[in-house]
Amino acid sequence: MNIGLEQYLTVSGLLFCFGLLGVVVRRNLLIMYMGLELMLNAANLALVAFSRFNDNLDGQLMVFFIITVAAAEVAVGLALIVALYRKRQSAHVEDLTTLKL
Amino acid sequence: MSLLTHILGWPLLAALVLAFVPRNFRFLTRLVALAATFTSAALAVVMFVKFDTDAATDFQFVQILPWVKSLGISYHVGVDGLNVGLVLMGALVSFAACCCAWEIKEREKEFYILLLVMTGGILGAFASLDVFFLYFFHELALVPAFIMIGVWGRGEEKDYATFKITLYLSLGALLALIGLLALYLQMPEDKRTFDLVAMTAHFRAQGMDGSAQQFIFPLLLFGFGILVSLWPFHTWAPLAYGAAPTATAMLHAGVLKKFGLYGLIRIALPMMPEGAAMWMNCLALLCLGNILYCGLVAMKQKDLNLLIGNSSVAHMGFVFLGIASLNVLGITGAVLVMIAHGLLAALSFALSGYLYQQTKTLEMEKLGGLLRQMPFFGAALVMAAMAGCGLPGFANFAGEALIFFGAWTEFRVVTVIAAWGALVIGAVYMLRAVRSVLHGPLPQEWHVAKDVTTPWRRLPFALLLGALLLFGFFPALLTRKIEPVVKQIVKDARAVLKPAITAGVKN
Amino acid sequence: MNVSLIEFEITVVLLGMGVLLLDLWTPAERKPGLGLAAALSLLLVLVATFLVPIPQGAAASGFGGGYLLDGLALFFKRFFLVAAILVLVMQTEFADRIASGISEFYALVLFALAGMMFAASANNFVMLFVAIELITVTFYVLTSFQRGRTASLEAGVKYLILGALSSGFLVFGIALIYGTSGTMSFPEIAAKIKASHDLAHGALFQLGVLLVLVALGFKIAAVPMQIWAPDVYQGAPAPVTAFLAVGSKAAGMVLLLRVLLTAVPDLASHSAKLLMTVAGITILYGSLCAIPQRNLKRLLGYSSIASAGFLLLGISALSLNGISAILYYLGGYLFTVLAAFLVICIVTRNTKDEDISVLAGLHQRSPLLAAGLTLAMVSLAGVPPLAGFFGKFLLLKAAVESASNPEFRSAYYTLVAVGIVGVIISLYYYFGVMKAIFWTKPTGDLSPIPLSLPARLALYVCIAGMLFLGLYPGPLLDFTDGVVKAVFN
Amino acid sequence: MDWINNFVGGLTAGQQFALFSLLKVVIVIFGAVLPIVAYAVLVERKVSAFIQDRVGPNRSAPFFVKYLPVVGPFLVRLGIFQPLADGLKFILKEDFTPSHVRKVYFWIAPAIAMVPAMLALAVIPFGSTLGNQKMVIADLNVGILYTFGIVSLGVYGLVLAGYASNSKFSFLGGIRSSAQMISYEIAMGMSVIPLFMLVGDLNLSKVIEYQAGTTLGFIPNWLVFKQPIAFVIFLVAAFAETNRLPFDLPEAETELVGGYHTEYSSMKFALFFLGEYTAMVAASAMMVVLFFGGWTLPFAGLDHPAATFIMGFAHIGIFVAKMLALMVVFIWVRWMLPRFRYDQLMDLGWRRFVPLALANIVLTAVVLWAQNAK
Amino acid sequence: MEDALFYIFAALTLLFAFLCVANPFSRNPVTSAMFLVLTMISLAGLFVLLQAFFLAAVQILVYAGAVMVLFLFVIMLLDVKEEERRRFNPFGIAIGGVSVIGLGFILFSTIRESKVGAGLKLTAVKGSDTAALGKALFTEYLLPFEVISVLLLVAMVGVILLSKKDLK
Structure with a gap:
């Protein structure tokens, strides 16, 4: 079978779902965050595949931006999680109880 | 600047001025407020006198200032026979209310500001000939009322009453707003305007789609109805009036409440005759609820204020009945009762407020024999009660009589029941109230109660009573102005009514 | 490449960097003054925006078509500038509650402002993405700025996780849209939809649009992406909450407008019912959940959800008047919400608490603050004569107008009914606040609250704004109408 | 040779590619890198001995060697059998796994430390051509990026080693090393950008082509002359990246005992060791390619791709010679300079080199722009 | 050859991604992080197959080389033992799992249905x-x-x- 766009998209879709699964199911902030990274990467894969098959570079540029933004976001996010951890000694969603849910 | 603009502008201007008066200048505060309302009232009298009765169907004292051109909103005021009396009544009651506001001792500045804003709003609402401004001014008057009840109100149920009146009246206002919007959108796109005159002319000429009328009319009917405490949406009224400070109760029960009725007559009837025809039977039945149910409830009341509140709701029933009759007599009577009841309700609440001031209670069982102690007050209360029962000589009588004549041709059974209710029930509770408050032995603790002595204090009561009597003896002062306008409305409405209904019309 | 197009944004970014630099040479006690300096500079920028001729007809675009300077963009740029100026003043009042890094606090606001201004001009998905991310990432930091408070950090983390989740949806949605249409640019997508009917009906394309909408819904706090709002509003420092409520929401809104009505207008009209449903649920959710709230900021958080619902109501009207109403509503909302937060910020300065009861006796402690908050509440409740009323009036009008389409008549009327119910419910809790101000028995401190000159000015501006927009809506309405006609017709 | 030609000729293009790639990998790794690494250790010991005025390894040898006439004792004194002995020792020692470690990571960390350095060699053109084969394992268009990517993975070995060992010293070593590597990666990456601005291509073969020829007749066109700042930064960063003195903070024995490999012994330790030296090889090779003209020499026509096998081998020889010279520099520096303090290291990286590298980029851009404007 | 490589990389990507977020054998965040690194690297492999060499390199350089190191850093700085002691809330997992599977199904069927890129071929760079x-x-x-x-x-x-x- 010839590998086409559809196969790449399927992989990307599954990857997206796995990422979402991590966010929804796991309660550890760090692992949730990894799930979020997976989602971004799923989008990256889809973009690159589309970009290649459409023969158009916009998608790849978008990936470039996404990667950069993700890096910045991770930096801020991890700093935030560490700051919270210092305060509460926990990186668990269930322990975020100061604010009413 | 039209006279009307002055009438509604002075209170608003005074409110603005008061905002900059330091709070310990209490005398100045009161003076400014009184001066402003007095100016309004005086100008209103001038306007009433100068009003050209022969041209009652034309709008007079008109002023138009474009406001939002793209939406067709403009500041447009003017009076014809329909609202000239209402404006006068509003201005008089405002002045009286302002006189009665001396009972407020704390945070006077805010109170007077709110009172003045409310006054301006009320007068604006009745004077506006632009649907948007009509609504706008009404809301402008409503909000201060809520705040005044909440802050300066009395009794244990104050908070509950505040929330209840706020929610009910906002709901009513919003329903009406949607109705008005829908009405606006019924105009063709290029001619859309909120101008009442233009809208009426348009719908008079073009007519409106029947199905549109069928759903816009109930919106307006129930929206305005809630504002007027139409049964069964009336429960807020006694509660709120019971809790409200005197001046607020006077203004709201007396004047602001009439806005809904005015809106029905001014907007709903002329623009949507078909819708009106559809819903009038329903309205006639509902108004029985007002008259009978609320009358009976009033009979059961132990608190004077609640009694007056309920009776005021009951009186609204007559007005609804007049409107429902959809003929010249009925509607003219309805407008007359609106004015008369405005004066009466203001008088009643002013009296009960004064009483509360003196005795700190309004429970009728605890009171008694006050006539000897307070002759002027007693006399005024008796007269108010008589007016409330619809005795001849008071404006109410004239209005109610017209309504019954008008309604008799349309809904005989209803009229009979209503008349019975008005005469019997009204008489029962009014006279009972008079008896238990004024007659009988005077309990020891009320020896301290003082009568209204100074002319200054007597002024509001005298003013309101005088107006009631004036219009009672010379109802033609009003009816001659009202009738031509109503005739036109009824003519248009009748023109489209179904033959089945027209058959019974004698007019 | 026309650099003069982005001169305002460049100025703002440079200003932010300038604040960061000046911080090095400013003694600690004078650092709060930097905020005022920045606010003044922004004022100059604001004035400058009025000296630029508004592009008529074909708007000026640049940078490969990704940046668009039209009336809509200009409107929102001014909007954001005003918001930022007021927020900066608010932050100066807030300065003593931030242990360190006050200059960074200002700088971050400026950067967020730059992000919003870019968002206002975004014309392709790449710009949309980077602008949104610039705003969001800045707000992660701003939200958790009070590191001493656990609530602030928790709010930051919640915003972070949910924000990143929405970013995930956003990029995946963008990927799908890009993949099916082959372009990132809004107008080109619209052109392709017009050219080929299949595109707009492709399931993949629709899924992409849906995902993007979900992500934008997060920014404006619409159901079902609203869960972050109450917590974050409560936990974040008051000025940040204000900026979040006004700036971030408006940025989401302008992007939503651009995506929905520039890129996929046909799809928008197909999904009117969906939009209506979301709007209705959002209104109800926000209003109902606000009732039991005792924390002021949380209360405003829920109220902002309800406002998002009203904005969506305007979008779902799918008419020019609806969009114009949204712009107008936002204009009023700007002054209203900022006034409310300004007062809350100052009142809660000395108390750790943000419970509604701290307002007790406010009318004695500071009549101006009491008046400001009261007016804000009245305006939020949509009562004349304040700005909020006219905004809601226009929104409801637009919805009723759209009901003339017989296909959707009942849907629109249901939505309007829901809107009315929302307004009624909201009256209840807004009056709860007013009740606390005026007739709750004060228990604690009754000393007058000092008010600095800038704060006083800011409050006057807000009140004036509310009153002006409520009493004299003509100029702004004409402006928004013109803008909307030029952009979306 | 015929059967080889027949065999190769019989293969498809893809198969040929695979075969030659495999051959290159095997030859480069086992024929070049491992011996170089092994003998680099010896050189290290010899150089250190020289610098410290000692003799260095001069005993170990199979028993028969010293009986060889003349050559035997010389070879023994040279110590060329020492690496074999070392290797043997590593293999034969007890492979001890402490009980408190996290086993899986403890086992894979050394491998992770070793592999990236090896992989980094894949894109380095170590000669021009041999026959019709280009002397590079993978001639990637994004060669330099690939290298940086792979090198950046090396940090995992150290971090995981530190984490897995479950002891303070290892952990600190691991954390330090990763911080150090990430920091210097930035300076390193930025330092080479000007080179590629000049060359206009990321392919390393193109970089070498660019450096062919001379200026003014005698100065080679090497980029080290055109971009001295870049070279200095790159060189220093390379020291930091390979964790060698003066930047061997991760394993600073006076502070951290042995850093991340405190708990390691035997073959696992040897892998770390090999990794370090392989990284050194890779860094030297990279520098040769980037700054010293790769396999070219600006005279005797050696700067054109080889036409004959002899020339091909000569090119490889030139490359290896340059690389070895640089490795000696590495070793020499190690014994000449004291260790930096950790804060000094970070300060140098972030506050000196990063701005310097940025300035260099801007400067180069301005110069290029001025030239193009003409 | 390329097909085979695609299947290998795709399978690895998905396997590692799954192990990253839902590893049945270990709940150690470090393990998750390492699997995420492996996911990134396999993804880079897919990028290479798509001839996006630059992005493949950037993916490894930024994600694997910097972002994930940061993750590891933070995990190591924080106490991770806590996580291993936590009990899962099966109800939450079930809800989450079902909703994600639902979304996956929607995605999958949409991709299937829309026959996207049927006529498109990978063009040589x-x-x-x-x-x-x-x-x-x-x-x-x-x-x-x-x-x-x-x-x-x-x-x-x-x-x-x-x-x-x-x-x-």
Whole structure:
């Protein structure tokens, strides 16, 4: 079978779902965050595949931006999680109880 | 600047001025407020006198200032026979209310500001000939009322009453707003305007789609109805009036409440005759609820204020009945009762407020024999009660009589029941109230109660009573102005009514 | 490449960097003054925006078509500038509650402002993405700025996780849209939809649009992406909450407008019912959940959800008047919400608490603050004569107008009914606040609250704004109408 | 040779590619890198001995060697059998796994430390051509990026080693090393950008082509002359990246005992060791390619791709010679300079080199722009 | 050959991704992080198959080389033993799992249904891909590029503020 766009998209879709699964199911902030990274990467894969098959570079540029933004976001996010951890000694969603849910 | 603009502008201007008066200048505060309302009232009298009765169907004292051109909103005021009396009544009651506001001792500045804003709003609402401004001014008057009840109100149920009146009246206002919007959108796109005159002319000429009328009319009917405490949406009224400070109760029960009725007559009837025809039977039945149910409830009341509140709701029933009759007599009577009841309700609440001031209670069982102690007050209360029962000589009588004549041709059974209710029930509770408050032995603790002595204090009561009597003896002062306008409305409405209904019309 | 197009944004970014630099040479006690300096500079920028001729007809675009300077963009740029100026003043009042890094606090606001201004001009998905991310990432930091408070950090983390989740949806949605249409640019997508009917009906394309909408819904706090709002509003420092409520929401809104009505207008009209449903649920959710709230900021958080619902109501009207109403509503909302937060910020300065009861006796402690908050509440409740009323009036009008389409008549009327119910419910809790101000028995401190000159000015501006927009809506309405006609017709 | 030609000729293009790639990998790794690494250790010991005025390894040898006439004792004194002995020792020692470690990571960390350095060699053109084969394992268009990517993975070995060992010293070593590597990666990456601005291509073969020829007749066109700042930064960063003195903070024995490999012994330790030296090889090779003209020499026509096998081998020889010279520099520096303090290291990286590298980029851009404007 | 490589890389990507978020054998965040690194690397492999060499390199350089190291750092700084002791809430997992499977199904069927890219073929890259990317980046996409730089500045300021020690 010839590998086409559809196969790449399927992989990307599954990857997206796995990422979402991590966010929804796991309660550890760090692992949730990894799930979020997976989602971004799923989008990256889809973009690159589309970009290649459409023969158009916009998608790849978008990936470039996404990667950069993700890096910045991770930096801020991890700093935030560490700051919270210092305060509460926990990186668990269930322990975020100061604010009413 | 039209006279009307002055009438509604002075209170608003005074409110603005008061905002900059330091709070310990209490005398100045009161003076400014009184001066402003007095100016309004005086100008209103001038306007009433100068009003050209022969041209009652034309709008007079008109002023138009474009406001939002793209939406067709403009500041447009003017009076014809329909609202000239209402404006006068509003201005008089405002002045009286302002006189009665001396009972407020704390945070006077805010109170007077709110009172003045409310006054301006009320007068604006009745004077506006632009649907948007009509609504706008009404809301402008409503909000201060809520705040005044909440802050300066009395009794244990104050908070509950505040929330209840706020929610009910906002709901009513919003329903009406949607109705008005829908009405606006019924105009063709290029001619859309909120101008009442233009809208009426348009719908008079073009007519409106029947199905549109069928759903816009109930919106307006129930929206305005809630504002007027139409049964069964009336429960807020006694509660709120019971809790409200005197001046607020006077203004709201007396004047602001009439806005809904005015809106029905001014907007709903002329623009949507078909819708009106559809819903009038329903309205006639509902108004029985007002008259009978609320009358009976009033009979059961132990608190004077609640009694007056309920009776005021009951009186609204007559007005609804007049409107429902959809003929010249009925509607003219309805407008007359609106004015008369405005004066009466203001008088009643002013009296009960004064009483509360003196005795700190309004429970009728605890009171008694006050006539000897307070002759002027007693006399005024008796007269108010008589007016409330619809005795001849008071404006109410004239209005109610017209309504019954008008309604008799349309809904005989209803009229009979209503008349019975008005005469019997009204008489029962009014006279009972008079008896238990004024007659009988005077309990020891009320020896301290003082009568209204100074002319200054007597002024509001005298003013309101005088107006009631004036219009009672010379109802033609009003009816001659009202009738031509109503005739036109009824003519248009009748023109489209179904033959089945027209058959019974004698007019 | 026309650099003069982005001169305002460049100025703002440079200003932010300038604040960061000046911080090095400013003694600690004078650092709060930097905020005022920045606010003044922004004022100059604001004035400058009025000296630029508004592009008529074909708007000026640049940078490969990704940046668009039209009336809509200009409107929102001014909007954001005003918001930022007021927020900066608010932050100066807030300065003593931030242990360190006050200059960074200002700088971050400026950067967020730059992000919003870019968002206002975004014309392709790449710009949309980077602008949104610039705003969001800045707000992660701003939200958790009070590191001493656990609530602030928790709010930051919640915003972070949910924000990143929405970013995930956003990029995946963008990927799908890009993949099916082959372009990132809004107008080109619209052109392709017009050219080929299949595109707009492709399931993949629709899924992409849906995902993007979900992500934008997060920014404006619409159901079902609203869960972050109450917590974050409560936990974040008051000025940040204000900026979040006004700036971030408006940025989401302008992007939503651009995506929905520039890129996929046909799809928008197909999904009117969906939009209506979301709007209705959002209104109800926000209003109902606000009732039991005792924390002021949380209360405003829920109220902002309800406002998002009203904005969506305007979008779902799918008419020019609806969009114009949204712009107008936002204009009023700007002054209203900022006034409310300004007062809350100052009142809660000395108390750790943000419970509604701290307002007790406010009318004695500071009549101006009491008046400001009261007016804000009245305006939020949509009562004349304040700005909020006219905004809601226009929104409801637009919805009723759209009901003339017989296909959707009942849907629109249901939505309007829901809107009315929302307004009624909201009256209840807004009056709860007013009740606390005026007739709750004060228990604690009754000393007058000092008010600095800038704060006083800011409050006057807000009140004036509310009153002006409520009493004299003509100029702004004409402006928004013109803008909307030029952009979306 | 015929059967080889027949065999190769019989293969498809893809198969040929695979075969030659495999051959290159095997030859480069086992024929070049491992011996170089092994003998680099010896050189290290010899150089250190020289610098410290000692003799260095001069005993170990199979028993028969010293009986060889003349050559035997010389070879023994040279110590060329020492690496074999070392290797043997590593293999034969007890492979001890402490009980408190996290086993899986403890086992894979050394491998992770070793592999990236090896992989980094894949894109380095170590000669021009041999026959019709280009002397590079993978001639990637994004060669330099690939290298940086792979090198950046090396940090995992150290971090995981530190984490897995479950002891303070290892952990600190691991954390330090990763911080150090990430920091210097930035300076390193930025330092080479000007080179590629000049060359206009990321392919390393193109970089070498660019450096062919001379200026003014005698100065080679090497980029080290055109971009001295870049070279200095790159060189220093390379020291930091390979964790060698003066930047061997991760394993600073006076502070951290042995850093991340405190708990390691035997073959696992040897892998770390090999990794370090392989990284050194890779860094030297990279520098040769980037700054010293790769396999070219600006005279005797050696700067054109080889036409004959002899020339091909000569090119490889030139490359290896340059690389070895640089490795000696590495070793020499190690014994000449004291260790930096950790804060000094970070300060140098972030506050000196990063701005310097940025300035260099801007400067180069301005110069290029001025030239193009003409 | 390429097909085989695709299947290998795709399978690895998905396997590692799954193990990252839902590893049945270990709940150690370090393990998750390492699997995420492996996912990134396999993804880079897929990028290479798509002839996006530049992005493949950037993916490894940024994600695997920097972002994930940061993750590891943080995990190591925080106490991870806590996580292993936590009990899962089966109800939450069931709800989450079902909803995600639902979404996956929607995605999958949409992709299937829409027959996207049926007529499209992977075209060979002409010339240097990186140069074209660079050109687009600095002309057409210059503005987003600059905005991103502001974003990075913000992130830098933010991280420093959030992790400064001097606050109580």
